[in-house]
Amino acid sequence: xxxxxxxxxxxxxxxxxxxxxxxxxxxxxxxxxxxxxxxxxxxxxxxxxxxxxxxxxxxxxxxxxxxxxxxxxxxxxxxxxxxxxxxxxxxxxxxxxxxxxxxxxxxxxxxxxxxxxxxxxxxxxxxxxxxxxxxxxxxxxxxxxxxxxxxxxxxx
Ligand SMILES: CC(C)(COP(=O)(O)OP(=O)(O)OC[C@H]1O[C@@H](n2cnc3c(N)ncnc32)[C@H](O)[C@@H]1OP(=O)(O)O)[C@@H](O)C(=O)NCCC(=O)NCCS
Numbered sequence: 001x002x003x004x005x006x007x008x009x010x011x012x013x014x015x016x017x018x019x020x021x022x023x024x025x026x027x028x029x030x031x032x033x034x035x036x037x038x039x040x041x042x043x044x045x046x047x048x049x050x051x052x053x054x055x056x057x058x059x060x061x062x063x064x065x066x067x068x069x070x071x072x073x074x075x076x077x078x079x080x081x082x083x084x085x086x087x088x089x090x091x092x093x094x095x096x097x098x099x100x101x102x103x104x105x106x107x108x109x110x111x112x113x114x115x116x117x118x119x120x121x122x123x124x125x126x127x128x129x130x131x132x133x134x135x136x137x138x139x140x141x142x143x144x145x146x147x148x149x150x151x152x153x154x155x156x
Contacts, residue, residue, distance in 0.1 A: 013048035020057040024078040072108040109145040
């Protein structure tokens with residue numbers, strides 16, 4: 001368990017966390033992941049973590065790694081815990097771990113309309129490198145994804 005700040009800590013996600021994780025996912029995402037996607041993420045060895053305080057899960061992130069590349073697949077902070085620096089802290093923790101294990105690049109996709117997440121990623125230092133047309137389902141049909149990356153060589 002790693003202490004983040006203000007009593008919040010981070011630990012690996014377990015199957016027994018999935019009720020709470022799904023509640024947050026359903027509350028915060030327009031097209032939420034299913035229980036199976038999370039369960040497969042844990043089973044396949046993705047880097048799945050929850051952030052919690054006093055036993056209450058406040059958010060999570062899911063990262064896949066292939067060779068020296070990491071892909072941030074999902075990061076969510078429960079609406080009641082947003083704007084307290086937790087998203088920032090989780091992603092900075094990911095960057096630190098990537099630096100420790102010689103990961104050279106982190107990729108992610110984000111909805112074009114997702115101002116909060118785009119601001120967060122830009123603020124942390126991710127750069128836009130492309131657009132995946134009609135990548136996400138949306139209320140209107142489909143929505144573009146912005147592809148972002150951070151190179152870690154020399155990031156320290
Ligand atoms: C994106 C998300 C993870 C941010 O988590 P958070 O803990 O609320 O973010 P933080 O408090 O760490 O914010 C860090 C910075 O991100 C930006 N930011 C976060 N929320 C924002 C918002 N609603 N509007 C504009 N900028 C925002 C700001 O630059 C902020 O810095 P500041 O507070 O000093 O202005 C959260 O809004 C969320 O879970 N959204 C729904 C799920 C989602 O979209 N996930 C990303 C999928 S790609």
